[in-house]
Amino acid sequence: MDALIDVRSLCFRYDDGTVALDGVDFQLYPGETVAIFGANGSGKTTFVLHLNGLLMGGGAITICGNAVNKQNLSRVREKVGVVFQDSEMQLFMPTVLEDVAFGPLNLGLSREEASERALEALKQVGMSGCAARAPYHLSAGEKKRVAVAGILAMRPEILVLDEPTTFLDPPGQRSLIELFESLPQAKILVTHDVECARALAHRAVFFEKGRIRGEGSVEDIVARFNWDRTVIRRPTSSRH
Amino acid sequence: MHHVVLDRWGCGLSPVHRRDPRAKMLAALIFLVALATSHQSYLAVSAVYFALLVTAIFAAGLPPAAVLRRAALVLPFSLVFAAMSVASGDTTRAISLVVKSYLSALVVLVLVSTTPLPQLLGGLERTAVPRFLLLVVQFLYRYLFVISEEAQHMRAAAAAKGGSMGRVISRRRHFGAAAGAVGVLFARSYARAEAIHLAMLARGFAGHFRPLAKSSFRKLDAAFLAGAVAAIVLLRAAIEAWT
Known part of the structure; x- marks a missing residue:
């Protein structure tokens, strides 16, 4: 089976000289969800920004057969939808409908088609009733759903979810995980939330200092890198 | 807000x-x-x-x-x-x-x-106002709000720590701190504006707002x-x- 995403020897250095990615090889196949774990600053977000052409480093990236380069940017952005960690950054139009239609309009669709797609995407995320509302009036969970709808309206083949459960309460997290489970696209899930990864991901990779240090099942990676927040309580000694 | x-x-x-x-x-x-x-x-x-x-x-x-x-x-x-x-x-x-x-x-x-705003700019574009000028206006409008929101966050943070931006600015000896706060405000706003711009680019934005x-x-x-x-x-x- 051909990989939807094929990354070879990806390297990237920020202007201040910080090496963010140092020879990353990665593949994503149709229908699968891959969780990306790693400490803050390990290169996870820098990596996913390359998949949409928002950053361009050394090495080669192919998305659905298209090399990521300046000539292919619009085609690549049509294929890869990125849901950012902070939905506030992603919602910038006056109404929910206009915000969700922003991507389809940029793809060159007519107003009618863009509106139709936007309404369909809002229905998919359970936000049909909010089309005319202003994004800043929504709750954090609703904002996240609208941000997801804005990406789904572009009908991408791959979804990149950067810390999707951050800022949400447990019921909001659960409902969002159920939504992601129902979406047929292949997904990359950048997260610290092991429970979310357990629920969604088929496999996981672990980033450290800009490299992939391990790859396997979610349980395997969690155990190997001690990537759990369980605190082992020591018995307290009494002073009698 | x-x-x-x-x-x-x-x-x-x-x-x-x-x-x-x-x-x-x-x-x-x-x-x-x-x-x-x-x-x-x-x-x-x-x-x-x-x-x-x-x-x-x-x-x-x-x-x-x-x-x-x-x-x-x-x-x-x-x-x-x-x-x-x-x-x-x-x-x-x-x-x-x-x-x-x-x-x-x-x-x-x-x-x-x-x-x-998108309709207003669309109307201006149809009356032959230069597109570059309209692009500047739309980003100015958007990012003014970003700066204002960051200022509100910083004011809330200062108040939470028992401070007040107003008091800082009103006392001469605190001018240095006030200048620092303004510097931080612009740095934070810049970072935030960058993030919004990235999110727009990720959704295919090519420098032109198309109103729905x-x-x-x-x-x-x-x-x-x-x-x-x-x-x-x-x-x-x-x-x-x-x-």
Whole structure:
């Protein structure tokens, strides 16, 4: 089976000289969800920004057969939808409908088609009733759903979810995980939330200092890198 | 968030909101020219024009008190020049400056409160305003809100730690800290603006906002424009003939 995403020897250095990615090889196949774990600053977000052409480093990236380069940017952005960690950054139009239609309009669709797609995407995320509302009036969970709808309206083949459960309460997290489970696209899930990864991901990779240090099942990676927040309580000694 | 109030007002469904942006912009432009060129009878003209604008505010379903208060933001600037005119012995010019600047701000405020920015810019683009200039305006508008929001966050953080931005700025010995806070504000705003820009690029933005709402200049828009121009011009002519 051909990989939807094929990354070879990806390297990237920020202007201040910080090496963010140092020879990353990665593949994503149709229908699968891959969780990306790693400490803050390990290169996870820098990596996913390359998949949409928002950053361009050394090495080669192919998305659905298209090399990521300046000539292919619009085609690549049509294929890869990125849901950012902070939905506030992603919602910038006056109404929910206009915000969700922003991507389809940029793809060159007519107003009618863009509106139709936007309404369909809002229905998919359970936000049909909010089309005319202003994004800043929504709750954090609703904002996240609208941000997801804005990406789904572009009908991408791959979804990149950067810390999707951050800022949400447990019921909001659960409902969002159920939504992601129902979406047929292949997904990359950048997260610290092991429970979310357990629920969604088929496999996981672990980033450290800009490299992939391990790859396997979610349980395997969690155990190997001690990537759990369980605190082992020591018995307290009494002073009698 | 109070800084997005114009966006909220702009999303109304009143007959004024539904008019083509070009009709509203042209009417506003003619209003400004008629107001600026009124001399002898400017007070009577201003009173009638004020009544016209208040009618438009009610027709658009905007909150009158809030709109009138916001238009007064221009007064501190015009009062400076008015004070200079008074000092030079020209009280009439001083009053004219204050009245005209307030009404000018009010008409622009009514225009932007009844026309969402993407539609307004779309209208300007169709009247051959250079695209580069429009791009600058739309980013300025968007990022002014970003800076304002960051300032609100910083003020909340300062208050949570028992401080006050106002107190910091009012004491001379704390000027260094205030300057630092302004520096941090711009750095944070820049980072935030970058993140918004990335999110826009990720959704295929190529430097051009395409409004979702279709804009076509219809008979109703032409009738609105004709009615507005007739009211502005005829009222002024009638007042000048009468006085």
